[in-house]
Structures are given as C-alpha cells and as structure tokens.
Amino acid sequence: MSGLKVRLEDIPPEGLRLEFEEGPELLADCFPAQGPVAARVFLKKSGIDVKARGHVKAEVRLACDRCLEEFVWQVDEDFEVEFRPQASAPLREETQLTREDLEVIFFEGDEVPVGELVREQVILSVPDKRLCREDCRGLCPVCGKNLNTGECGCPRRAQSPFAVLRELMARKAQTG
Template sequence: MLLRLKQLFDREGERKELSFEIPSCELGSIFGVGTFVTPVSLVGEIVNRAGVVSLSYSLSVTIHHLCDRCLDEFNREYKLDFSHILVRGETSMDEEEYVGCPEDTLDVNELAIQDLLLSLPTKSLCREDCRGLCPVCGQNLNHGDCDCEK
C-alpha cells in the first residue's frame, strides 16, 4: 500500500489511521522462514507532532514453520509492535532510525514485511525444550527415545 504523505508532512497535528491486511497469497513461502498461513494484519497511525512525523503500528500474523531441531511442522502466531520516524526524501545507511519517504510517499507493505522478517527468530523451534533428532537413527526424540548408543 503506497501512502501519499504530503499533507502529513505539511500540517502539524495531522493524523492518519491505518488498518489493512497484506494477503498471504502475496507473501507465499519465504525460504528459511516458513509459509504465511494468515494475512499480515496491520493497525496503526501516522502522526505529525511538532513537525516530527512518526509511524507506529502493530502486526499480527500466523506462520507455518518446520522445527529446526526435529523437523516437525507447527504454526506460530506473532504479534509485534513497531515505530519509525518518517523523513522527507532519501536517508543514508547511517540513519537507520529514520525511514525516508521519497516524493512524500511510503510503501507501508514493504516496510511492514521488512520489519516482520527482521523480528522473527533466527531459529524456529516447535517448543523451547525440543529434543531434536537422534544423530544416529533419526528418531524424533520428542516422540520417544531410541535404542542407539549415546
């Protein structure tokens, strides 16, 4: 969703509410992350307070993962909060805390997916105490012990 922000940048006190979904079919499966089971739901607002334009929003989504230890499939729901300061034009790599809005526009979908992917854990585990697979026979140790020498 491409937002035009000229009015927000020009008027102190201006506010824009956000509420939309990014369909899961647009996201599909992302290698190393999983498959999006539900649309990414975004609710938030953009506000100009004393000339500083800030974006705050919450994301919720369910992702289908393969456990990195035992290879079992599982779904996990994520609810994440984000906030950014928006600035007109481009930003350099040194200004990570700011989001540049070239031509006073912002692609919220792109920003939301980037925030989501950077916030996901690097390891997807079906549960915190997952025992994984036996390195000898491949038995899923969460489902029972094997008879291999340890």
C-alpha cells in the first residue's frame, strides 16, 4: 500500500509526533481528492502494539446521490487507532473482542503504515448517503433536469405514488 511508513525502531519511548501531507494519489482508487491530505499523528508504543491518535484534513470530490452533481466533501476528523503486528492476530483474537471501541489495524514487518491509516480515516469519514446538500431536490424523473436549478414544468403525476405522497407530507409540514 501507498503512503508514509514509520519504522518501529524510529518511535522513541516517549512517542513520536508527526505532521505530514500525502498527495491526492493516496486516495486515487476511492475518490478524487483536491489538494493534499494533511495529517497529524502521535505514535506511542504499547507492548508490541503501537497506539496512534491524530487528525486528518482533506477535501474529496463526491457525486451527489440525488442530482449526480459533483460536490466537495470536507474531511476534518479526529481518530484513535491501534496498530498490531500481523503475526499476533490469531493469538490475541479474544482480547481484541473486548476492546470494541478501538479500531485495530494490523501491520506486517517492522513498519507502521501511517499513510494507510490516514487513507482509511478519510474513507471512513465519507457518509454512505452522499448529498450535495441536505435538501437536494434531485433530478426530474421525466426530463432529467436538475431541480436545484429550477422547475422544469413536467406534470407531477408522472412521479411514483411514493414520491407524490412524500411531497404532500413535505408540503403539509411546511404549512402546518
């Protein structure tokens, strides 16, 4: 995987503070990022594990689920994870289950994949439902016009019964 890696022997007992930027190519196979992915990470050894906490900032371009227009999603997230050597995975499976709140990333060899961690945090921060704005009106089901830019004049009865119902309820909520 791509991105910054830190050798275990380079992490002193008091911990290691990093501030770095990854290029947009870190996210190349997920979403286009505009500009760099900026991260602050504090690494501290804990037995054979390495605890990491920090912050990631980035801007990624997403396509809206409703109107299909591209929009910029701001990533601005704190995180706390634990790196654990791959070799210890089967052995320590039981302890892992008791620490449900902390995300664990396994690593191979003697390098901690910090860039990969940052990449994962960006991916986790992107919501399943991607909307350019909360009240995006989407596309007209008849002519395909983006309704955020204005009415198209298509007859409303062409909508599905569910959509009509939803609209009635929305109207009621507005007036009532």
